[in-house]
Amino acid sequence: EAGVAQSPRYKIIEKRQSVAFWCNPISGHATLYWYQQILGQGPKLLIQFQNNGVVDDSQLPKDRFSAERLKGVDSTLKIQPAKLEDSAVYLCASSFRVAGELFFGEGSRLTVL
């Protein structure tokens, strides 16, 4: 069974530039999550989708972050404009049925200079 796919793995940009991350969840997993993990901290939920509907985006900085999940499968997370404090690993995860039993992708490491 293929795992959660993410790209790009690494991205370096300057502040005020934009960046987009892509995620393809495990086939059949209806729930998709984007987490932000800053070095030395636990993952923080940014947005949670159930199929193509948003379940929770209360911690998403909506002035600069946006996310979509078209057709209930792939998802894209965008940051525009980026700030220095956005430097982090962006983790995509999916789950089949049980909330909390998540399968994570390898992550996309963002460095904002």
Added chain:
Amino acid sequence: QKEVEQNSGPLSVPEGAIASLNCTYSDRGSQSFFWYRQYSGKSPELIMSIYSNGDKEDGRFTAQLNKASQYVSLLIRDSQPSDSATYLCAVNEGRGSTLGRLYFGRGTQLTVWP
């Protein structure tokens, strides 16, 4: 803001010893609890889930839950150097089979030395 607290460590134990990792949570209504392991530079992977008070054993791992004390722990018996990683405690406000936000602690860094 719901909190999940973990001792960040580092926790250092010799090979073959028992490693004990602890976690407390603030939301008394939390229903499901998870331990994830994260190797350096890698993504978290689920190693244990527990939903009821008491102990749950899986190989060398035992999760313990005490909802009255809002406390969950992970014991690793016969620790191996390959267990060296950061262990993340995660708590879900919803019941196990429904949607809910998963709150993660900061993680406890474990080092097992030969």
